[in-house]
Amino acid sequence: MREEERSIRLRAKNRRKRYLEMHPEYFNDSSLELADPLLYDRLIRRFQTAAEREAEGRQKGFSGVMATDLWRAEAKKDALSHPSPQSLFTYNRGPQGQILEEDKDDKPMSKEEGKAWWADEMTQRFLRGDDADFNYKSLDANDKYDDPEEERDIQEAYFDSMEPDFDSDGEGSEKILTGETGIQDY
Structure with a gap:
């Protein structure tokens, strides 16, 4: 459970950082x-x-x-x-x-x-979450502020873990491609 809490806190910090990147006007606020x-x-x-x-x-x-x-x-x-x-x-x-x-x-x-x-x-x-005037709960739960590169890394890891079967017949032997070449004669 400790690792899960750490993961949640890290995700919240990443979303907060992303929020600041998307809203630089936060620093212009006179308050x-x-x-x-x-x-x-x-x-x-x-x-x-x-x-x-x-x-x-x-x-x-x-x-x-x-x-x-x-x-x-x-x-x-x-x-x-x-x-x-x-x-x-x-x-x-x-x-x-x-x-x-x-x-x-x-x-x-x-x-x-x-x-x-x-x-x-x-x-x-x-x-750290020390801005008393900011609603962190709505930000921390909003996946709109997830890092797009993190999502891309998750997708790449998923596709890298899959076994490629486009060059085999699923039995481990290679398919021999026959038929049309894809070149069109007009």
Whole structure:
């Protein structure tokens, strides 16, 4: 039974990965910022220009900006009181009580690298099933998201396992073809 559970989990992860390949707009959703506001701050916002931040703020509206700021502040407080070993970044209190990020050597150096790290982290989060706003049950049970190459491999294995009988009469002896050649004379 253990092998069967592993197979089911693997199939679900493969379907989730295929879903992300078919729906790249998942990463454009502004609500992903709220999934991990601190990580978004470190990987995306720090590389944004003032004009890009202003445009993002206009798109969200005043209430959206306030909500993300509140989420970010709560996430910082939570990161201080409950540090996660899985987190890429850690935080400490400064001398005046401000929340400071612990400087690590492994941080993105460019906007493109930050976006790549963000996409990878959100992909891993999605594959683990950690997006609380997503209905994984409908995705995991949907064979529409099965990998077409996997299906092709199963078919090839099936046909490779069959004994070819097109060149024999089923008795093990070869058929001698006689008759028409298939060339048409007009």
